[in-house]
Amino acid sequence: MPEHAIVMGGSVAGLCAAAALADRFEKVTLLERDPVPTEVRPRKGTPQSWHAHLLLTSGQKALDDLCPGLLASLDERGAVGADAGKNFRWYMSGEWRPVFESGRHVRLQTRSLLETCLREKVAAKNVELRFGAKVDAPIHRDGQVVGVRLEDGSELESELVVDTMGRGTKTPTWLEEWGYRRPPRQAVRVDLAYCSGLFEVREGLFPGVSAFLIGAQPPRLKRGAAAFKVEGGRWMITLFGYHGDHAPLEFEDFCEWAKTAACAEVHHLLDGATLQGKLRRFKYPQQLRSRYDKLRSFPGRYLVLGDAVCSFDPVFGQGMSVAAREAMILGELIDKQGVGVRHRSFQNAIARVIDDPWQMATTEAYNWPETTGWKPAGAKLLQRFTARLHEKAAEDPELYDAFLDVVHLNERPASLFKPRVLRRVMFGARAVPAKSLPPASDPAVEPEPGA
Ligand SMILES: Cc1cc2nc3c(=O)[nH]c(=O)nc-3n(C[C@H](O)[C@H](O)[C@H](O)COP(=O)(O)OP(=O)(O)OC[C@H]3O[C@@H](n4cnc5c(N)ncnc54)[C@H](O)[C@@H]3O)c2cc1C
Structure with a gap:
């Protein structure tokens, strides 16, 4: 088994990466610049934790696969369970979505509680969590990253370094300093x-x-x-x-x-x-995507994932779930290719995870005439299709159910073009016999009388 891996950045992507590496290295060191968290509250390095965070069902599964027992910990610590069709009320495109038992169980918690539970699970593995450890730069030698230098001047050696330092990562600058190209960027304002x-x-x-x-x-x-x-x-x-x-x-x-x-x-x-x-x-x-997958030449034993690669419009709630799936891919590729996992294989594999949510979030962005920047192909056509889907789904639980599968990243958007679903989008629910999803008992969203 290889000896040592380093993960730079101790937020959700870093914790997921550390969890994936833990089973595959003798030791993993996770470096986080913030001081040791002593309470369940937002850290300076993750100011987004003050805000609503939704963990999609695909992300729940990936996180629980990486850190078995995580969901049980959330439940024990008071996360609020909700059925995504019944207890989670969504108003969009001028109408409420249908209320029905979807069988899709989401947990609602502060982002800080999620990170705390995840951190506890990761700490129970062979991962050393080093807080107050600010990365100065990875150490690059002869085409490979061989370790990390900290701001205090100390150096750590390793066989693999993973960058999960979020949108503010300096990897593009370091690449340039080491003689590589910066990744092309796609920004949608x-x-x-x-x-x-x-x-x-x-x-x-x-x-x-x-x-x-x-x-x-x-x-x-x-x-x-x-x-x-x-x-x-x-x-x-x-x-x-x-x-x-x-x-x-x-x-x-x-x-x-x-x-x-x-x-x-x-x-x-x-x-x-x-x-x-x-x-x-x-x-x-x-929204920002750095196309590391387009770089032919890249240092060995160095990988980048999480928001450092792609940061999605947060309203879509995709970032943590995508990061968890990327970490799972990291583990799978190390199993196949060993510690020298090839940059291109990894970036191509995670690009396939990123492509769909990126397409969804950036296509929706162009519903605003003010949006500028990189534009996804076929945006106009997709917008027309989605508008039609939203209109029909408002009165068709089965269609809404299919849409929720895509929103929660359990199915690809292409699943909405399957004949059974497409017919409902084009001609309405009556075109196709319903699978008879049970309606929820309280369809109206009204405050209690006298409230
Ligand atoms: C307002 C907002 C709301 C969001 N809502 C959702 C949501 O509902 N659902 C969802 O799935 N996602 C949501 N996201 C996205 C989600 O927060 C991120 O996708 C997720 O945190 C994964 O990001 P990350 O770990 O890659 O980077 P970050 O969370 O940005 O973490 C980077 C980490 O690296 C550390 N770091 C940086 N530089 C150094 C250094 N030099 N040395 C050591 N450590 C360093 C930082 O302190 C930090 O801990 C939201 C984002 C925002 C901004």
Whole structure:
């Protein structure tokens, strides 16, 4: 067994990579610049943790495969279970999605709880978690990365180094310094901002509902809202807006702003709610993909994954699930190719995982006339198809179910073009006999009387 692997960056992608490497190296060292976390709360290095994070069902499975028992830990620590069709209410394209038992179980928790549970699982493996360890640069020698130099001047040797330092990674600059090309970049400018807080809401509001997602309504209404019931009975509420329509940070203005989303449910939640701490904002100017898969020449024993390769519009909730699947690929390729896993094989394999969510998120971005930058092929046609699908799915649970499979990255978007699904998109549910999905008992989303 090879001796030592180093992972640079200790967020979700880094923890997933470390989990995958743990079974394949004598020892794994994970380097994270932040101090040791002592509480379940956001770290400086992951400011997105102040905001709503949804873990898709495909991501749940991948994370639990990498770290068996993770989902049970989340349940024990108070993650809120929800059926994606029944308890997770989604308003998009001017209508609520059908309410039905989908059998798709999602867990809702703060991003900090997820990271904490993941970290505990990884720490129980042969992984040394080194906090307060800021990477200066990988050590490159004769076409290979042979270790990492830390900011304090110390050096670590290894047989494999994985970069999971997120969007801000310096790998493109280091590549240039070592005599390679920078990866070509695809940037899609959406000028999005999240504004979020954790709230205690009034008792008895919206029984049976654990989450609301109220989509923005392109091309005009640029704002939307997400509210997830999380551990401790609190609600994580995020107001988001594209192309400069950013929610305010003052509590009263925040509540007023919520009223102007396409539906008032999140505003009702905020009515009489108590904010814990303060409201936080995260600006997300652009979706960004670095095409490492296009580089022919690359240092040996060095790989990049997670947001460092691709950062998706967060409203789609894809980043953590994609990172987990990339880490699984890392493990599988090491099994096939050994520690000298080829950069091209790895980047091509993860590109196949990235392509679909990237296509979805960037195609949707062009529903805004203000969006600029790299444009996916066939965007117009796909937008027309998706608009039709959304219209029909509003009254067709089976079609919505097929769509949820794609949204949760369990199926490829191509599955929506299978004849059975396509007929429903083109001609409506009556064109195809229903599989009779059981309806949920409480289709209307109304606050409790007197609430
Ligand atoms: C506002 C927002 C909301 C989001 N919502 C969702 C969601 O609902 N669902 C979802 O799946 N994804 C979501 N994402 C994406 C998700 O947060 C990321 O995809 C996920 O965290 C994986 O990113 P990463 O680990 O690659 O990078 P990051 O999370 O950015 O972590 C990088 C890590 O590297 C460390 N680091 C950086 N430089 C150094 C250095 N020199 N030395 C040592 N350590 C270093 C940082 O401190 C940090 O811990 C959201 C993102 C944002 C911005």
